[in-house]
Amino acid sequence: MRGAPLAPRIPTVSLPRRPPRPLLGSGLGSGLGSGLGSGPEFDLIRAMLGESDDLPVEILVGPGDDAAVLDAGRLAVSCDIAVEGVHFRRDWLSPVEIGYRAAAAALSDLAAMAAVPVAVLLSYALPPGDVESGAATALQRGAEEAARRVGAALVGGDLSRSPGPLVLDVVVLGTASRPVLRSGARPGDELWVTGRLGASGAAVRLLERGERVSGALRDAYARPVPRVGEALWLQERSLLGAAIDLSDGLASDARHLAAASSVCLVLEAGRIPLDPAMAAVAGSDEDALDLALGGGEDYELLFAAPHGAVAGVAEGFLGRFAVPLTRVGRVVEGEGVALDRGGGDVEPVGPRGFDHFRGTASR
Numbered sequence: 001m002r003g004a005p006l007a008p009r010i011p012t013v014s015l016p017r018r019p020p021r022p023l024l025g026s027g028l029g030s031g032l033g034s035g036l037g038s039g040p041e042f043d044l045i046r047a048m049l050g051e052s053d054d055l056p057v058e059i060l061v062g063p064g065d066d067a068a069v070l071d072a073g074r075l076a077v078s079c080d081i082a083v084e085g086v087h088f089r090r091d092w093l094s095p096v097e098i099g100y101r102a103a104a105a106a107l108s109d110l111a112a113m114a115a116v117p118v119a120v121l122l123s124y125a126l127p128p129g130d131v132e133s134g135a136a137t138a139l140q141r142g143a144e145e146a147a148r149r150v151g152a153a154l155v156g157g158d159l160s161r162s163p164g165p166l167v168l169d170v171v172v173l174g175t176a177s178r179p180v181l182r183s184g185a186r187p188g189d190e191l192w193v194t195g196r197l198g199a200s201g202a203a204v205r206l207l208e209r210g211e212r213v214s215g216a217l218r219d220a221y222a223r224p225v226p227r228v229g230e231a232l233w234l235q236e237r238s239l240l241g242a243a244i245d246l247s248d249g250l251a252s253d254a255r256h257l258a259a260a261s262s263v264c265l266v267l268e269a270g271r272i273p274l275d276p277a278m279a280a281v282a283g284s285d286e287d288a289l290d291l292a293l294g295g296g297e298d299y300e301l302l303f304a305a306p307h308g309a310v311a312g313v314a315e316g317f318l319g320r321f322a323v324p325l326t327r328v329g330r331v332v333e334g335e336g337v338a339l340d341r342g343g344g345d346v347e348p349v350g351p352r353g354f355d356h357f358r359g360t361a362s363r
Helices: 040-049 095-112 135-149 199-208 215-222 228-236 250-261 285-294 311-321
Strands: 059-061 068-070 075-083 116-126 153-161 167-175 190-194 242-245 264-268 301-305 325-332 336-340 346-348
Touching: 075 095, 095 116, 095 135, 095 167, 095 215, 095 228, 095 242, 116 135, 116 228, 135 153, 190 264, 199 215, 199 285, 228 301, 228 311, 242 250, 250 264, 250 285, 250 301, 250 336, 311 325
Parallel strands: 116 153, 264 336
Antiparallel strands: 059 068, 068 075, 075 167, 116 167, 190 301, 190 325, 242 301, 264 325, 336 346
C-alpha cells in the first residue's frame, strides 16, 4: 500500500481545566475495561482484558477508553474492524464508501479524545474476485479520503485473501497532548452533543426495507464526518471534561461515559437534537427519539462540561463549523443513564443500540 504525504495538522493549545484523575499505569485505576457499560459485548471484552491493570509505565491510558495513549510523544492509538454482513452490506454501499466509512469510524475515536490524527493503517482480507474487480483499490481510495478530511495520511497496512466475507481493520494514530477521557464527568456538569442525531439510523431503516436512500440521509450513513476539528476547538477552550463519540447510539454510549465517571447521566428528551432529514422516516415523535437514542453511527460527540461554560460559545461554534452544539442533559450523583421526559417524569434507560453479541439493536 502506497504512502501519502502528511497534510497540515490542526494545531492544539494546552490549557488547564480541572485536576484530572491520576493516570496510573493503565490510566484506568480500577481495572481494565472499567470504563465500559453493561452488555454482552462489553462483558466479553472485560473478560478478555482481565482484572489486572499492571501495564508498562509507558502506557498512560490503556484499554477501556476511546483510544490508548502511549508516552511516546503522547501518541493516541485506536483500531476498528468492519466485517461484511455485520458492519456493512455491499448492496448498500460502494467499495469507496465502505473504505471511507471504516476509516471514519476509527478516526472518530481520536476525535473523542481531542487527538490530532496523524496516520491511518488499513488492513483488509479480500474475497475472491475483489482484486480483479478493482474493489481493493476502491476501498483504499475511500480510506484515504477519510484520512485526508481530518489532516491525516494513509501510511500502510496489510492485505490478505479471504474465502469471505470482506473484512477491514483500521488502525489510527494521533497525538494527544492533553487527552480527553470518559472518566472526567462530575455531578453538576452539563451534557452537550455536536450536530444532530438519528439520520444514520433512519438510513439503515430504509435500506432494510429495500428502499433507496439519497441526499442528507445517505451522507449521514455512508460518509460520516469525524468531529476532529470540533473537538480540538472545544479542547482549546477547556470545555471537554469528558467525551465519547456516538457510534452505538446516544443511550448506549452515554452508559459508557457514566460507568467510566461513576456518575448518572440524565438525558432530557425535549432537548435531544433530532436530524430533520429523518422526519419522513420516523413514524412519530417517539419513534424519532428512539432513532436518536439507539440508531447509532452518528459519530457526533457527547461531552460533559462545567455548568454554564458552553452556552456562551455555542454561536461561535456554529459559525465556525456549521454544526450546532446542543445541551442534552446533566450529570448527577448515581449510576447509569436516565431519561427526563419533563414534568418530573424521569425513567432509567436500559441498554440500547447495537451490540455484537445480542446481534441486533435493542430498542
